[in-house]
Amino acid sequence: MLGQADHQYRTKIIQGRYPWPTRIERVLPMLEVHGVFKSYATPQGPLPVLQGVDLTLKPGSSLALMGESGSGKSTLLHLIAGLDKVDHGSIRSGELQLERMTEGQLAHWRRTEIGLVFQQFNLIGSLRVVDNLAFQARLAGRHDPRWQAHLVQRLGLGDLLERYPEQLSGGQQQRVALGRALASKPQLLLADEPTGSLDETTSGEVLKLLLELLDDSPTTLLMVTHSPSVAARMAEKVVLHGGRLAGVDAH
Secondary structure: OOOOHHHOEEEEOOOOOOOOOOEEEEOOOOEEEEEEEEEEEEOOEEEEEEEEEEEEEOOOOEEEEEOOOOOOHHHHHHHHOOOOOOOEEEEEEOOEEHHHOOHHHHHHHHHHHEEEEEOOOOOOOOOOHHHHHHHHHHHOOOOOHHHHHHHHHHHOOOOOOOOOHHHOOHHHHHHHHHHHHHHOOOOEEEEEOOOOOOOHHHHHHHHHHHHHHHHOOOOEEEEEOOOHHHHOOOOEEEEEEOOEEEEEEEO
16 A cells, blocks of 8 residues: 555646647656566576666656566566566555556556567557557557647658558558557656667667657657667666666756
8 A cells, every 4th residue: 555645745737739638647757676586497596687777767758668688578578568577576656556456457457558669669469550559549449530640740650550560661560650659648658679680770869859759758668779870869867787777867
């Protein structure tokens, strides 16, 4: 249960050209990771990956999570998404404490409140672009044709709506993946190297579009990246090293 002070809140109605559903924003972080440990079993014994990670992310902010390969970046992202369980510690999003939730509750939370973007796009090959874009929003019960039309216009997808993923370039597929993730109006967008498989020019264009779209929304962004230039575009940067956060940099 949350303490008495945690239940104090302010009401903030987000209004604009493309309004989000009205939400009560608690005086709580959008994301709070506290003392998280995670290890995996190997033939040689437990392999520690995360060793006491603490991280706080404010609503509407953006954060780059950096670190060498094997440092635990993707593991932490999967734990935050509820795709895996912590060994010790806690992960909270608002009033929700993930390690206390059932698999069904976690699935519902991912479906309605989280957007996920991966390096490999993960579009549904049997669906046209227009249907891929609407897929997550329909699952969340939050399909908004006006917002989707705005995403199509901003992402430059108007001429591609009837195509299938195999007919698109890598940059086009990632723009569709971003549109799909944002179409459900998530509170939290988790992006795992979303521009990692793109060339530098296309990567810059996709990142610019993503940040511009986030300006139209209250969505909080946590992005795993190896790229210093991508990290420099985020409001904050943290580095994972040896299973622990080695530093925080606010831009």
